Amino acid sequence: MKRFKLKAILFAGILTLALALPIVVQVPIDEENMLHAYTDKVNRLQRLDGGRLIIIGGSNVTFGINSSELAQATGRPVVNMGLHAGLGLKFSMDDMLRYVRKGDVLIVSPEYQQFKGMYYGRDVLLIMVSDVVPELKRLIKPMHWWRLRNDLLPYAGSTYGRLVSFDFKKADHAWSSVYNRSNYNEEGDMIGHHGQQAKYVLPRKVVGLPVVEHVEGMVAFRDSLKNRGAAFIYSFPSYPKTSFDRSQKFMRAFQKQLNSSFSESEILGNVEDYVFEDSLFFNTVYHLTEEGKKLRTAQMIEDLQTLDTSN
Amino acid sequence: MYFNSFEFFIFFLGTLFAYWYFFQRTITSRNLFILAASYLFYAYWDWRFLSLIVVSSAIDFVAAKQMSGRAKNERKPWLVLSLFTNLGILFTFKYFDFFAESAKAVLSGLGMEASFTTLNVVLPVGISFYTFQTLSYTIDVYRGKLAHEKDPIAFFAYVSFFPQLVAGPIERAGRMLPQFKEIHSFNPTMAVKALRQILWGLFKKVAIADQVADIVNHSYAGYSSAPASVLWLGAFYFAIEIYCDFSGYSDIAIGSARLMGFRLSENFRYPYFARSFREFWRRWHISLSTWFRDYVYIPLGGSRKGTLRAVFSLLLTFLLSGLWHGANWTFVAWGGLNGLYLIPGMLLRRKAKTRALSTSKGTFLNSVGAVILVFVVTMLTWVFFRSESLSQAVEYLQNMFLSDWVIPPYRKLSPLYWIAILFAMEWFMSKTEKPFNLPDTWHPILRWTLYLVVCLSIARFFTIYHTFIYFQF
Numbered sequence: 124m125k126r127f128k129l130k131a132i133l134f135a136g137i138l139t140l141a142l143a144l145p146i147v148v149q150v151p152i153d154e155e156n157m158l159h160a161y162t163d164k165v166n167r168l169q170r171l172d173g174g175r176l177i178i179i180g181g182s183n184v185t186f187g188i189n190s191s192e193l194a195q196a197t198g199r200p201v202v203n204m205g206l207h208a209g210l211g212l213k214f215s216m217d218d219m220l221r222y223v224r225k226g227d228v229l230i231v232s233p234e235y236q237q238f239k240g241m242y243y244g245r246d247v248l249l250i251m252v253s254d255v256v257p258e259l260k261r262l263i264k265p266m267h268w269w270r271l272r273n274d275l276l277p278y279a280g281s282t283y284g285r286l287v288s289f290d291f292k293k294a295d296h297a298w299s300s301v302y303n304r305s306n307y308n309e310e311g312d313m314i315g316h317h318g319q320q321a322k323y324v325l326p327r328k329v330v331g332l333p334v335v336e337h338v339e340g341m342v343a344f345r346d347s348l349k350n351r352g353a354a355f356i357y358s359f360p361s362y363p364k365t366s367f368d369r370s371q372k373f374m375r376a377f378q379k380q381l382n383s384s385f386s387e388s389e390i391l392g393n394v395e396d397y398v399f400e401d402s403l404f405f406n407t408v409y410h411l412t413e414e415g416k417k418l419r420t421a422q423m424i425e426d427l428q429t430l431d432t433s434n
Numbered sequence: 435m436y437f438n439s440f441e442f443f444i445f446f447l448g449t450l451f452a453y454w455y456f457f458q459r460t461i462t463s464r465n466l467f468i469l470a471a472s473y474l475f476y477a478y479w480d481w482r483f484l485s486l487i488v489v490s491s492a493i494d495f496v497a498a499k500q501m502s503g504r505a506k507n508e509r510k511p512w513l514v515l516s517l518f519t520n521l522g523i524l525f526t527f528k529y530f531d532f533f534a535e536s537a538k539a540v541l542s543g544l545g546m547e548a549s550f551t552t553l554n555v556v557l558p559v560g561i562s563f564y565t566f567q568t569l570s571y572t573i574d575v576y577r578g579k580l581a582h583e584k585d586p587i588a589f590f591a592y593v594s595f596f597p598q599l600v601a602g603p604i605e606r607a608g609r610m611l612p613q614f615k616e617i618h619s620f621n622p623t624m625a626v627k628a629l630r631q632i633l634w635g636l637f638k639k640v641a642i643a644d645q646v647a648d649i650v651n652h653s654y655a656g657y658s659s660a661p662a663s664v665l666w667l668g669a670f671y672f673a674i675e676i677y678c679d680f681s682g683y684s685d686i687a688i689g690s691a692r693l694m695g696f697r698l699s700e701n702f703r704y705p706y707f708a709r710s711f712r713e714f715w716r717r718w719h720i721s722l723s724t725w726f727r728d729y730v731y732i733p734l735g736g737s738r739k740g741t742l743r744a745v746f747s748l749l750l751t752f753l754l755s756g757l758w759h760g761a762n763w764t765f766v767a768w769g770g771l772n773g774l775y776l777i778p779g780m781l782l783r784r785k786a787k788t789r790a791l792s793t794s795k796g797t798f799l800n801s802v803g804a805v806i807l808v809f810v811v812t813m814l815t816w817v818f819f820r821s822e823s824l825s826q827a828v829e830y831l832q833n834m835f836l837s838d839w840v841i842p843p844y845r846k847l848s849p850l851y852w853i854a855i856l857f858a859m860e861w862f863m864s865k866t867e868k869p870f871n872l873p874d875t876w877h878p879i880l881r882w883t884l885y886l887v888v889c890l891s892i893a894r895f896f897t898i899y900h901t902f903i904y905f906q907f
Contacts, residue, residue, distance in 0.1 A: 127622035134882065138889055272440070273897070280894025323664065323840055325656035365659070401659075406843065 145282035146275065150254050152285065157302045158247070158255045161206055164311045165222070168202045173224035176201045179215050180232040181208030182313070183360040183409035189420040190310030196424040199228065203311030208409070210251060211244025212237040212337070216344040217262050225352035230391070230423075231341065232358040234409055235370070238333035238377065242340065243270035249278040301406075317413045322406045326363065329370040333377045342384050356430070357381060357390045359397040361419050366408050367398045391426040435478040437686045438640055438896070445475065446690060453694055454620055465591045465614055468694075472596040476559075483558035486523055491593040493519045494568045498575040498582040509576050516572035524565045527555055532761030560600030562758055566725055568593050571607035573729055580608050588614040597690040601683050603701040603721035610696075618695030627871065628692035630885075634863075634870035635685025637888050641895045642856055643678035646671035646849045654820060657830040662837040665830060667846055672820050673813040674853055677706060680719070685869055704864045706812075706857075709804035711775040714812060726755050741784055748780065749773040759819070764827055768818040775811065 152158065168177070176199040178184050184205030194201040204219065212233045219229065234241070249271065252259040263271070306315025345355040367374065378394045403415030411419055435441045449471045457467040477484050497516040501509040534550035541548040571589075574580035583589040592610050653660060653668020660668075684701035691698045699721050708714035715723050734747035749770065756769020814831065821827035863869055870888075872881045 124620060124622055127625060134885070137882075138886065141886065141890065142893060276893040276896040280890050280892070280896065283890050284894055322843055323661055325652040325660055325664070327652070328655060369655075 141283075142276065142279040145279045146249070146253060149257055150282050150286065152250065152254050155304050156255075157304055157306075158206065158251055160304045160307045160311070161251065161256060163304070163307065164202060164204050164206075167309070167311065168204070168222050171200050171202065173226040174199055175224075176228050176230065177219065177223075178203045178205060178230045178232065178311075179212075179219055180205040180360065181210070181234045181237070181409065182206065182407075183208070183234055183411075184232050185307065185311065185313040186316065186405060186409065187361045187411040187416050187419045188312060188423070189416055190308075190312050192420050193424065193427075194310070197228075197427060201310050205232075205311070207247050208234045208236060208241055209245040209247030211242055211248055213243050213267065213340060214248055214251075214262065216340070218259070220344075220347055220351075223348060223351050223353045227348075227353040228356065229348060229353060230356045230358050231344070232360050233341075234360050235329045235333075235362070235373065235377065238337045239329065239331070242334065242337040243267060244274075246274040246278040246281065249274055250281075253278070254282075316405050316410070319405070321402070321404065321412050324363065324401065324404045324406060324408060326365040326369060326401070327408050328366065329373040332373060333380055335380065338380050338384055345385070345389065355389055356427075357385060358423060358426075359392065359394050360409055361397050361399055361404075361411050361415065363401040363404050363408050364398050365401050367395075388430055391423060391430065396422055396426065435475060437683060437690075438636065438644075441478070445471075445478075450693060458618070461615060461617065462585075462587060464618075465585075465587045468596075468614075469587060469591040469594060472591065472594040472599060475596040476594065476599060479559045480556070483561075486527075486558055486561065487564060487594050488590075490520055490523060490565065490568055491590045494572050494593075495583065495586055495589050497572050499584075501572075501575050502582040506576075506578075513572060513576040517569065520565045520569050524561060526553070527557055527561055529757075529761045531555075536763075563602045563604055564593060564599060566722075566758075567602075567604050567606075570604070570725060570729065574606070574608060583607070583611055585615075595691070595696070597687045597694070597696075598698055601680070601687070602719075603684060603687065603699045604725050605699060605721070609699065613696050616695075620695070624695075625693055628689040630689075630870040630872075631685045631692070632689035633885065633888055633892075635682040635687075635689060636892050637682070638678035638685065638856065639682030640897075641891045642849070642852055643675045643682060644897050645852060645895045646675050649846050649849070650675055650820070654822075654826075654830070657821075657826060657833060660833070660837070661840040661842075662834055663839050663842050664846070665834045665837065667842055669813055669817055669830075669834065671849065673706075673809070673816050674849075674856075676816060676819070677702075678856070704860055706809055707805055707861070707864060708808050709801055710779060711772070711808060711811075712779050714808055715772070715776070722755065722758070726751050726758075730754060737780075737784070741781065744780065744784070745777055748776060752776075762822075763824050764818045764821050767824060767827070768815055771815050771818065775815075 168175070176193060176197055178188060178190070178193075178201065182205060184203055188203060188205075190201035190203045204215070212231075215233075216231075223229070248263075252263060301313070301315040301319070303315060306313055308314050341357070348355045362370075374394050381390055397419065399411065399415050399418060403412055403418065404410060405412045405415075435445060453464070453467060453471075457464045473484055473487075476487065494516050497512040500512045531552040531554065534552050538548050538550050571580070571583075575582050583592075588611060592605075592607060592614055595605075595610070598605060650668050650672045653664050653671075657665060657668075681702035688698045688701070701719060701721050703717040703720065705714050705717035708717050731747050731751040734750060735743045736747060737744045752769045752773030753766055754769070756765040756767070756772075759765040759769070814834075817830050817834075818824070818827045821830060859870075863871070866873075872884065
């Protein structure tokens with residue numbers, strides 16, 4: 124019995140240590156990994172003066188917006204800060220408050236999942252704050268860490284996978300040759316998929332209702348921007364028609380929630396305006412093809428001009 | 435409180451500690467503790483449904499007691515009371531809406547308008563499992579195969595024993611109740627085996643089933659427009675998912691019970707290595723298959739009353755087994771098809787022209803061919819099980835053969851490596867006594883490294899977003 128107890132404690136200790144190690148120790152990831160594009164985007168942000176147009180969101184904004192066209196239409200330099208939905212809207216907003224200056228306009232376009240379970244981020248956020256830019260750890264408050272508790276295990280496990288080059292996510296990224304740092308242009312848009320053939324995208328369904336607390340988080344962000352003399356604009360993410368039709372209940376509730384939380388001049392268009400044909404999506408329900416990107420950008424410009432007129 | 439959650443980890447660790455340190459003085463106090471822990475475990479889902487287990491246990495305890503020492507015709511009313519109560523609860527919560535809507539559809543098809551009230555109640559977790567478990571007790575007492583249980587605490591603890599409460603194995607009272615009367619002492623060797631079984635169960639559930647679950651969900655969500663390759667992959671992954679999900683759960687349940695000194699029945703015996711459908715059903719969800727054999731198939735006449743009757747009994751048993759899984763015609767179709775697959779073998783055996791396929795000794799290639807054939811047919815039949823409607827299942831199967839082929843992205847193919855590891859390990863394990871029982875002749879460092887790798891693989895794919903499929907039944 125005593126021997127069993129000792130062995131059990133020893134094994135539990137080794138396992139705990141093995142799981143905790145990747146969180147404490149930085150295990151650098153490949154410089155070409157897409158998450159390193161964060162540094163490039165922040166550098167551009169810091170190089171530019173106030174009056175910038177900053178886009179926040181997950182990969183839907185990197186795949187689906189042509190920042191040069193937006194800059195041309197608005198006369199503002201654009202920085203597309205979008206990277207990965209798994210970083211969570213909470214982190215993206217908290218991080219952005221460090222860089223906002225008077226006169227900036229922020230377009231926030233999170234994926235619909237940010238108003239379900241992804242608001243606080245997933246294991247991608249842990250990779251970002253542990254292995255890509257460790258100083259970002261300071262942005263994660265204790266309550267935020269608590270929300271990430273279920274992602275600590277997959278993060279630790281995948282770190283070992285990465286160490287022995289057995290991580291299939293990494294392999295997938297290498298295989299598709301799209302998710303690389305060098306595939307972002309100067310403004311921060313993804314251009315690696317331009318000219319590539321779209322893959323089949325299975326329709327999805329956003330079930331249930333949006334989490335009110337997460338929409339309120341965005342309202343608080345809007346208020347913080349106002350205090351800093353910056354403007355907030357919400358923009359719907361692009362979404363395929365079939366998936367949209369399947370998610371009607373969520374979409375209606377979400378639009379209603381937005382309308383009651385923000386003024387008309389803070390929302391770009393309607394949810395339906397950003398629904399596109401399924402064939403315009405590259406490899407997920409949020410990633411537009413080059414052609415889809417043109418249509419979405421044109422729609423945004425049109426909606427921005429309407430906003431300007433009404434203001 | 436799912437087995438793959440932190441909540442269960444904390445709950446089980448605390449329970450185990452208290453169980454061995456504080457509640458071994460008397461059998462009654464130990465059983466009382468098991469009962470309290472089990473009710474707490476169940477109440478964590480929805481405390482209101484606890485009343486169903488309490489009512490079901492109480493009626494069966496009283497009914498069995500009343501049957502004791504009486505003639506068979508005097509025992510019958512008590513058996514009827516038990517059947518009526520248990521099946522009544524099951525029918526109300528699980529099947530009422532299904533039959534009301536089916537009747538409405540039939541009448542509507544005949545041009546008649548009918549309005550049925552539906553209950554729209556939430557299905558209590560594990561209701562089909564504990565109902566069948568407690569039913570077997572009263573039926574066995576009625577048949578005189580089992581003496582009634584005098585100790586209510588032992589009986590209530592048996593019905594609600596938390597490791598197997600929500601998804602089995604469905605344990606017979608004759609096997610389990612005596613264990614609630616035994617003095618248990620902690621056996622380190624058994625504990626190590628139990629921990630290995632839990633570890634292997636978690637690996638199957640988290641690293642395999644949960645990994646492929648999203649791909650399966652996407653395939654079934656997009657069945658009408660997805661390419662054939664994605665649909666085939668979805669069907670293949672679902673066959674793997676349901677096996678790893680359910681057998682993984684069973685391994686965790688058996689291992690957890692074993693850590694408390696209880697021996698639960700084996701529920702899976704490497705079913706995808708079966709060479710015939712008969713063999714498959716002797717290896718898949720064994721506790722349910724044997725339950726239906728003993729309480730439905732044999733009472734219907736089994737194979738004793740002629741070929742036609744045997745075929746009828748077999749088909750009815752499988753149709754009911756399908757319905758047991760869920761209130762949907764898809765489950766009935768799945769059960770019916772599995773029954774049909776067994777008929778040729780049964781007829782051949784009855785005519786004594788050939789020996790049972792499962793026991794035939796063919797060449798290695800024949801065996802491999804038979805294993806692949808059984809797997810592919812089983813995989814295609816799972817499409818009915820996974821689909822939301824019969825029309826979806828038919829369209830899914832049609833599109834598997836008629837849609838275009840597109841090479842799926844690497845992301846969808848990467849679980850194949852893990853599945854290959856799974857089958858290689860299972861092949862190795864099928865030669866050993868218990869799952870993940872690494873030979874003692876291996877150096878401890880090698881064994882510990884392997885355990886650590888499995889633990890890290892579980893961590894890699896850990897997610898709170900997938901529950902156990904069989905919990906819904």
